[in-house]
Amino acid sequence: MSISIKNPEEIELMKEAGRILAITHEELKKAIKPGITTYDIDKLGEEVIRSYGCTPSFLNYCGYPASICVSINEEVVHGIPSRTRHIKEGDIVSLDAGVIYKGYHSDSARTYGVGEISPVCTDLIKVTKQSFFEALKVARAGNHIKDIGVAVERYVLQHGFDVVVDLVGHGVGKNLHEEPDVPNFATRRRGPKLKAGMTIAIEPMVTVGDYHVNWLDDGWTVVTADGLAAAHYENTILITESEPVILSRAEGLEL
Numbered sequence: 038m039s040i041s042i043k044n045p046e047e048i049e050l051m052k053e054a055g056r057i058l059a060i061t062h063e064e065l066k067k068a069i070k071p072g073i074t075t076y077d078i079d080k081l082g083e084e085v086i087r088s089y090g091c092t093p094s095f096l097n098y099c100g101y102p103a104s105i106c107v108s109i110n111e112e113v114v115h116g117i118p119s120r121t122r123h124i125k126e127g128d129i130v131s132l133d134a135g136v137i138y139k140g141y142h143s144d145s146a147r148t149y150g151v152g153e154i155s156p157v158c159t160d161l162i163k164v165t166k167q168s169f170f171e172a173l174k175v176a177r178a179g180n181h182i183k184d185i186g187v188a189v190e191r192y193v194l195q196h197g198f199d200v201v202v203d204l205v206g207h208g209v210g211k212n213l214h215e216e217p218d219v220p221n222f223a224t225r226r227r228g229p230k231l232k233a234g235m236t237i238a239i240e241p242m243v244t245v246g247d248y249h250v251n252w253l254d255d256g257w258t259v260v261t262a263d264g265l266a267a268a269h270y271e272n273t274i275l276i277t278e279s280e281p282v283i284l285s286r287a288e289g290l291e292l
C-alpha cells in the first residue's frame with residue numbers, strides 16, 4: 038500500500054468531519070466537571086456526533102467498545118469509559134475522538150485539567166499542545182516524516198518531559214489509520230517525503246516522568262509504567278506546498 042493523496046472533494050469531506058469533531062470536543066470540554074462519569078462523557082460525545090448524522094470512528098474499531106477514549110492522569114490513551122469512574126477535582130483528562138462524515142475520518146485529542154491541578158500538570162498540558170504546533174511548523178511538502186518527530190521530541194525534552202515511543206500518529210482519511218506512521222520522536226530513517234494532499238494525524242503523547250508504558254488487562258488502556266501523569270494532543274492536518282491546514286477545527290472554537 039502507498040500513502041493516499043486526497044483530492045479537493047475528499048479534503049472538503051474531511052474538513053466537515055473535522056468541524057463536527059471540533060464541535061464535539063467543545064461540548065465535551067464544557068461537560069468535564071468533578072462528579073461526571075467517563076461513561077457520561079462517552080454518551081455525550083456519541084450523541085453530539087450522531088446529531089450531525091455522523092458515526093463515531095472508534096466505536097467497535099478493532100473491538101474498542103466506546104466512541105470516546107477517556108484517559109485520566111497516568112492513563113496515556115485509549116482509556117475505556119466506565120459507569121463507575123468519576124472525574125474528580127485535580128485530575129487531568131485526555132479525550133480522544135474520531136468522526137466519520139460521508140466515509141471520511143477526522144481524529145483529534147485534547148487534555149483538560151479539572152478545577153485546580155498541579156503546576157507540573159498545567160505545564161505538561163501546555164507543552165504537549167505546543168509540541169504539536171512545533172511539529173506543524175515543519176509539516177509541509179518536501180520535508181520528511183522524521184522532521185515531525187524531531188520537532189516534537191526536541192520541544193518536549195527541552196521542557197523536561199518525555200515522549201511515548203510505543204504509539205505513533207498516522208495517516209487518516211477513508212480509514213482511521215492509514216500509512217504513514219507518524220512517530221513523535223526522532224527515528225533513524227527519515228521516512229516518507231511529505232507531499233501536498235497527504236492527510237495525517239499528529240498526536241504527541243507526553244509524560245511527566247519516564248516514557249515507558251504498559252497495557253492494562255482490559256487490552257486497551259495504556260498507562261505510564263511509573264504511574265506519573267501523561268497528556269495527549271492531536272489534530273488531523275492536510276499537507277500542502279506551504280502552510281499545513283488543520284482539518285480538525287471549527288471556526289470560532291479554540292484549538
Ligand code: MF3
Nearest residue numbers: 095098099101106115133144
Ligand atoms: N486517536 C486514536 C489513535 O489514533 C484512536 C483510538 S483507536 C480506538 O490511536 F480503537 F481506541 F478507538
Ligand code: CO
Nearest residue numbers: 144238240271
Ligand atoms: Co489518532
